[in-house]
Amino acid sequence: MASSPSPPPCPEITRNGNSDDDSKEEGLLMIDLERVRKSLIRQEDSIAFSLIERAKFPSNSSLYKSLQIPGFHGSLIQYIVKETEILHSKVGRYESPEEHAFFPDGLPLPLIPCPPKSPEFLHGAASSININSTIWKFYLEELLPLFTKQGDDAISYACTAVCDLNCLQALSRRIHYGKFVAEVKFRDAPEEYGPAIRAQDRDALMKLLTFEDVEEIVKKRVEKKAMIFSQEVNLNEKDDGDKQQNCKIDPSVLSRLYGEWVMPLTKLVQVEYLLRRLDK
Numbered sequence: 001m002a003s004s005p006s007p008p009p010c011p012e013i014t015r016n017g018n019s020d021d022d023s024k025e026e027g028l029l030m031i032d033l034e035r036v037r038k039s040l041i042r043q044e045d046s047i048a049f050s051l052i053e054r055a056k057f058p059s060n061s062s063l064y065k066s067l068q069i070p071g072f073h074g075s076l077i078q079y080i081v082k083e084t085e086i087l088h089s090k091v092g093r094y095e096s097p098e099e100h101a102f103f104p105d106g107l108p109l110p111l112i113p114c115p116p117k118s119p120e121f122l123h124g125a126a127s128s129i130n131i132n133s134t135i136w137k138f139y140l141e142e143l144l145p146l147f148t149k150q151g152d153d154a155i156s157y158a159c160t161a162v163c164d165l166n167c168l169q170a171l172s173r174r175i176h177y178g179k180f181v182a183e184v185k186f187r188d189a190p191e192e193y194g195p196a197i198r199a200q201d202r203d204a205l206m207k208l209l210t211f212e213d214v215e216e217i218v219k220k221r222v223e224k225k226a227m228i229f230s231q232e233v234n235l236n237e238k239d240d241g242d243k244q245q246n247c248k249i250d251p252s253v254l255s256r257l258y259g260e261w262v263m264p265l266t267k268l269v270q271v272e273y274l275l276r277r278l279d280k
């Protein structure tokens, strides 16, 4: 990945995190966790819509098989994602600590000027955490078969791949947002996290950062969002029919996606980040 200039901080968080007034800081950091959670809630919309868009196309499995492209070894999806990331890197996408490439090796530096440096919100170790290879694998192998119809239309591979790219990027952004979640949790209670970090105790960290009641709410909310966002909208109420049946995507897939992958992987990112949070 491009190494300079250094990434800008998350603007929402830094505004409050820069306070040097200790008496105010505690209250502000509580707000920060709320802000971070708000961002996660907004990202649910992006994930739900990206899956609904991908569900327009059949599985189109040829897209994921190796094929002959001059100068490239791999599948069409790999080619499209890799080339897109090269372009995005040239315009500074990966200078943001919220963005992570699926093919980070050898990305070009930005060709355009980047915003001026400001203090970073995350610990420097954050940039070494990238679990996109895990996200890539579960998305292609386990998630796609759950919400796409089996079949190959032979004509819309490129459009299908663009939808896959949007899904992958939305999932990656959400899961790696765990770095920000972990940072605000640490700043909020360094005395609780400190001993577990020094002992490099993964289980203790996982316990500290887990809120099961929040996770249950998240699963219910994403299922409801999937149902509302993917309904056919009719102006005549009598044409509404069975709302659940007319969905473009099975709403329970969203709840499963969050329960089995998104939240466990967000927590994995949080643990990985915290383990390095006190590194010098």
Ligand SMILES: C=C(O[C@@H]1C=C(C(=O)O)C=C[C@H]1O)C(=O)O
Pocket: 037, 040, 181, 209, 210, 211, 212, 214, 215, 218, 262, 263, 264, 266, 267
């Ligand atoms: C993200 C948080 O940390 C954990 C992970 C969650 C998630 O990924 O949605 C939800 C609750 C927590 O167990 C949080 O506390 O909001």
